[in-house]
Amino acid sequence: MNKIVSKSFYYIFQCLIIFCLLYGQAVVLYAQTPETPNIPQQEDVLPDADPLKVDRFNVEFLIVEGMHFLSIxxxxxxxxxxxxxxxxxxxxxxxxxxxxxxxxxxxEIDQALFYVSKATDKEESNYFYQALKAEILTDKGDLSGAIATYEDLYELSEVAPDDYLLELAALYLYNGNPNMALKTYNRIEKRLGILEEVSTQKQKIYLKQNKLK
Structure with a gap:
């Protein structure tokens, strides 16, 4: 009986020694292993995209796409x-x-007026926007509104071309205001010099007013 107990104790003792040796080796190996860097998750590696930049990129792409479709x-x-x-x-x-x-x-004149008005409200000094609004108002039959828009165009923009003055003078005539048409034609001559088209229109007005010079 004593021999059996001694033998059992011997085996248990050996197992403990082997376990301690294996544990010691494991500790040494762990200590020698280089520390694994803390790799961040994917969402940490890639910073959150700026929504404004994303929106701007999408809008620029859509504008280019729209211009392409217009070109074809x-x-x-x-x-x-x-x-x-x-x-x-x-x-x-x-x-x-x-x-x-x-x-x-x-x-689609009414819808066109809605969108161009949003453009002129945002950038009132842009003469392209104002000119388009005046054209749309003319198509709509709102000559007074078109006249006011052309006048605003020249008041708000110092670089507006002279071409729109001819449209403005014609609108004054169609709207029954020949005196303002004459003043506008005089503005054109002051800026561009004597033009045959302008001189002809002035003569027509003078004839109707019996003021031919």
Missing amino acids: DNPAKALDSFMKAHQIMPENAAINYKIAQILKDGE
């Missing part, structure tokens, strides 16, 4: 691209302007 005479797809851009940046004047242009060409 596909206004329906162009309008779709600009409308998508408008959903992202509804207050962008250039986007509203392009939408208004397409709608005007498609004779």
Whole structure:
């Protein structure tokens, strides 16, 4: 009996020694193993994208796409691209302007006026926007509104071309205001010199007023 106990104790003792040796080796190996760097998760590696930059990228892509469709005479797809851009940046004047242009060409005058008005409200000194608004108002039959818009165009922009003055003078005539038409033609001559077209229109007005010089 004593021999059996002694033998059992011997085996247990050997197992403890082997366990201690294995544990010691494991500790040494662990100590020699280089520390694994703390690799951040994917969302930490890639910083959060700036929503404004993402929006700007998307809008620029849609504008380029819209201009491409216009260049190949596909206004329906162009309008779709600009409308998508408008959903992202509804207050962008250039986007509203392009939408208004397409709608005007498609004779959707009321909608065109809505979008061009948003453009002029945002950038009132942009004579391209003001000129388009005046054209749309003319198409709509609102000659007084068109006249006021052309006058605003020259008041708000120092670099507006002289071409629109001819449109303004014609509108004054159609709206029954020949005196303002004459003043506008005089403005044209002051800026551009004597033009045959302007001189002819002035003579017609003088004839009607019995003031031919």
